[in-house]
Amino acid sequence: MYGQFKVTHMEALxxxxxxxWARSRARLSTGSLAKSLGTSEDNLIAWEEGAKRPTFKQAMxxxxxxxxxxxYLYLSSPPEETLPxxxxxxxxxxxxxxxxxxxxxxxxxMERQEWYxxxxxxxxxxxxxxxxxxxxxxxxxxxxxxxxxxxxxxxIPKRGSFDEYFSSLVTRIEAAGIxxxxxxxxxxxxxxxxxxxxxxxxxxxxALAPVIFINTAxxxxxxxxxxxxxxxxxxxxxxxxxDAEPSNRRQEEVFCNAVAAELLTPEKEFRVLWQKYESWTDxxxxxxxxxxxxxxxxxxxxxxxxxxxQEQYSQFIAKKIAAHKARNKDGAPPYSRLQTGRxxxxxxxxxxxxxxSGRLLFRDAARLIGIKPHxxxxxxxxxxxx
Numbered sequence: 001m002y003g004q005f006k007v008t009h010m011e012a013l014x015x016x017x018x019x020x021w022a023r024s025r026a027r028l029s030t031g032s033l034a035k036s037l038g039t040s041e042d043n044l045i046a047w048e049e050g051a052k053r054p055t056f057k058q059a060m061x062x063x064x065x066x067x068x069x070x071x072y073l074y075l076s077s078p079p080e081e082t083l084p085x086x087x088x089x090x091x092x093x094x095x096x097x098x099x100x101x102x103x104x105x106x107x108x109x110m111e112r113q114e115w116y117x118x119x120x121x122x123x124x125x126x127x128x129x130x131x132x133x134x135x136x137x138x139x140x141x142x143x144x145x146x147x148x149x150x151x152x153x154x155x156i157p158k159r160g161s162f163d164e165y166f167s168s169l170v171t172r173i174e175a176a177g178i179x180x181x182x183x184x185x186x187x188x189x190x191x192x193x194x195x196x197x198x199x200x201x202x203x204x205x206x207a208l209a210p211v212i213f214i215n216t217a218x219x220x221x222x223x224x225x226x227x228x229x230x231x232x233x234x235x236x237x238x239x240x241x242x243d244a245e246p247s248n249r250r251q252e253e254v255f256c257n258a259v260a261a262e263l264l265t266p267e268k269e270f271r272v273l274w275q276k277y278e279s280w281t282d283x284x285x286x287x288x289x290x291x292x293x294x295x296x297x298x299x300x301x302x303x304x305x306x307x308x309x310q311e312q313y314s315q316f317i318a319k320k321i322a323a324h325k326a327r328n329k330d331g332a333p334p335y336s337r338l339q340t341g342r343x344x345x346x347x348x349x350x351x352x353x354x355x356x357s358g359r360l361l362f363r364d365a366a367r368l369i370g371i372k373p374h375x376x377x378x379x380x381x382x383x384x385x386x
Contacts, residue, residue, distance in 0.1 A: 012059035014073035016050040021078040022066040023048070026100050036065045067100055084110060085202055088240040090248045101194055102241070104186050106202060109213050112368055116179065116347050117209035119354070128177045131210050132237020136251060140258045143235050147263060151176055155266055157292040165292045166224045173227075178210045178234055179344040180227070184217040188339075188370050193217060201226040202241040203233035210234045211344075219324040221294030228260030235259070246303055246313070258304070265291050265301040280308050281316070296320055336383050339370045345384070352380040 023033055034044040037058065046052040047062075054062060063070040072079070083098050084106045130150055134143045147153065151172040157165055170180045186192035196218040204211040212230040214223050229244045238252050246257065261267075265287075273287055280302065287298045296317065303313040332338065340348050348369050355365035355376055362373035371379045380386055 010056055011053040012056045012073070013053065014059050015075060016048050018073050018075055018078060019048045019062065022063070022068045022072065025068070025078075026066040028066065033062075033065060037061050067104070083241065085204065086238075086240040088248070088250055088253050089199060089243040090245070090250065098241075099195065099198055101186050101192050102198055104192075105183070105194060105213070106241070108187050109181055109202075109211055110204065112181075112343055112347055113179065113204055113206065113209050113211045115368060116350060117206060119350050120208055125208060127207050128210060130176055130178070131205055131207050131234055134235050136236055136255045140255065140262055143232060143259050144262045147231065147235060147259075153263070156269065156290065160292055162224055162288070162292055162294040162297070163220065166220075166227065169224075169227060173212065173231060174344060174346045177346075178212060178231075179347055180212045180214070181342060181344050181347075182214045182216045182223075183342045184215065188342075198243075199241050200244045201230045203230040203239055205234050205237045205239045207237075216341075219296065219320055221296035221320060224264065224293060225260050225297050225300060228263045229256045231263075232256035232259035246300065246310070261301050261304055264293050264297055267305065270301055270305065274302070274305075274307055280312065336371065336375075336379050340383050343369055349384050349386075352376055352384055353386070356380060 023030070026033075028036075030044050030048075031041050034041040037044065039058065043052065047054050047058075059073055060070055063073055081103070083103060087098065134146065148155065151169075153169070153172065157168075160168070173180055184194055186194065194215050194217045196215055199215055200218055200222065201212065201214045203213075212227065212234065214226055214230070216223065218226065226242070226244050229242060233240060233242070233252070233256055236252070236255070240252070242253060242256070244253070244257060244260075248254070248257070269290070270287070273290055274283055275286075277283060283302070284295045284298055287293075288295055291298070299308070299313055299316050302308045303310065308316075333341075343351075351360065351365050351368045354360035355362050362376055365371075365376055366373040369376070369379075
């Protein structure tokens with residue numbers, strides 16, 4: 001009988017190979033994981049080598065911190081896993097691996113997208129006619145022209161900063177039935193940041209409930225281009241995870257980069273304004289003001305039009321990234337507003353209205369939006385306007 005023993009002190013007969021796989025999958029070092037588990041690094045290494053066995057309590061904690069189901073630790077071999085969306089990224093000319101944070105973020109977005117799709121069906125909607133209405137063969141100009149016409153985007157904005165232009169585009173995109181989600185962490189877990197070195201965004205080109213996700217760990221200046229890039233994915237009906245790098249030679253990525261560039265900085269006007277200054281950066285004030293985009297977007301366009309070299313572009317962007325990392329992170333928006341951006345205002349509005357009308361449990365609404373159940377009514381008034 002087990003009455004004389006505490007189950008938490010019994011050894012867990014788990015597979016050491018799975019322990020190593022789980023830690024590697026979560027991209028954790030032995031030292032950092034051991035610290036989280038409250039044990040020594042030597043002890044953890046002994047578990048992974050099979051020299052020792054963790055207790056049930058330690059094994060459960062191990063599973064929790066590596067984000068795997070506890071039962072996985074008893075498998076004879078790691079399960080086969082795939083990314084839920086096509087991986088369109090390239091790193092140094094090769095196909096990259098993906099982190100658990102990226103995979104979990106895609107699943108997080110897809111869970112909310114699936115709820116929204118079901119809700120749209122209940123409202124009588126059958127399709128979003130903007131999704132996949134063009135193909136790559138139709139050409140960049142045709143796609144850009146249709147995006148402008150459909151979303152009523154002027155060729156050149158009349159006023160505002162690139163931040164205001166970004167917000168305006170998000171509003172127009174969501175009004176067209178495309179959810180725009182923005183986050184820099186996995187769900188609401190601040191201990192699981194997203195890496196911009198891994199991806200900048202992704203698109204879910206669902207025929208009824210399309211989604212654009214922007215990795216806001218990226219510099220604010222770069223997000224506008226990512227938004228345009230993922231929007232192009234929706235227009236050609238191609239889902240995928242993107243890095244939006246100029247060096248990416250995949251056909252759909254080259255095309256979506258070209259669409260984003262032409263949408264934000266029309267080539268004809270750009271060439272007219274570009275001047276052969278001693279330093280190419282002297283063009284930045286004029287061009288950012290003319291197109292209401294960031295210096296990053298201007299540099300990106302200058303590269304594709306061969307006004308600057310890859311080396312000049314890389315050096316310029318490296319300085320931008322360094323400045324972004326060094327910048328003070330204070331001044332974050334209120335949590336409720338942050339959550340609205342994370343799940344998209346359109347989704348938040350649908351979820352909150354269903355909860356307040358009694359058609360959706362408050363606990364389910366809270367899980368979807370990330371707002372506590374008793375705060376949903378107040379949140380709806382303050383952030384959503386009803």
